[in-house]
Amino acid sequence: MTSSLLKRPLQLTLHPQDVLPEGMSWRLHEGYVRSATWDLEGESITLGLWAPGYLITSEDPVINPLELQCLTTVVVEHIELDTSEQLKHLLRERQMLAELLTIQRIRSGDLRLLTLLSWIGQAHGQVNSHGCRLSLSELNLTHRSLADICGLTRVTVTKLLSRLRAEGRLVAIGDSDLLIPSQL
Structure with missing residues (x-):
């Protein structure tokens, strides 16, 4: 050898x-x-x-x-x-x-989750003029793991993700990608 x-x-x-x-x-x-x-x-x-x-x-x-x-x-x-x-x-x-x-x-749950997603996206996603795109599946981040990271419950994260999408503060791209639009 x-x-x-x-x-x-x-x-x-x-x-x-x-x-x-x-x-x-x-x-x-x-x-x-x-x-x-x-x-x-x-x-x-x-x-x-x-x-x-x-x-x-x-x-x-x-x-x-x-x-x-x-x-x-x-x-x-x-x-x-x-x-x-x-x-x-x-x-x-x-x-x-x-x-x-x-x-x-951050006291507000929706702002806390949105800030966490933006932080993850800036570090591990794709940033362009439209905003920040991140793939939860690529990072293997479930609603449970997002909840663990930001100190919320899984149910709260699921509800907040739905609400943030409905409000246009998050845009679903495909099955597991999210776009966090740039602030205008």
């Missing part, structure tokens, strides 16, 4: 709902991952949504427990973070936490 084979980094392909091994750092090549913890009642708290190209880690977490859960089929590569990569990751993680906390503090 050659030494180059021995030095190949660990690569994993995981399926939706799988959890990345703890205490390791990864480069996300394909798919989407949610970082999460739980409150005292066992309710999930989303800490971040990670897309291809990001570095994700559960090494030395500030919050315990910390879980990196696959939203979709995911391909990751184990990496050793150097100091600059650690700093870059911490800054992005801090920014994402602040953005999610700000969204979760």
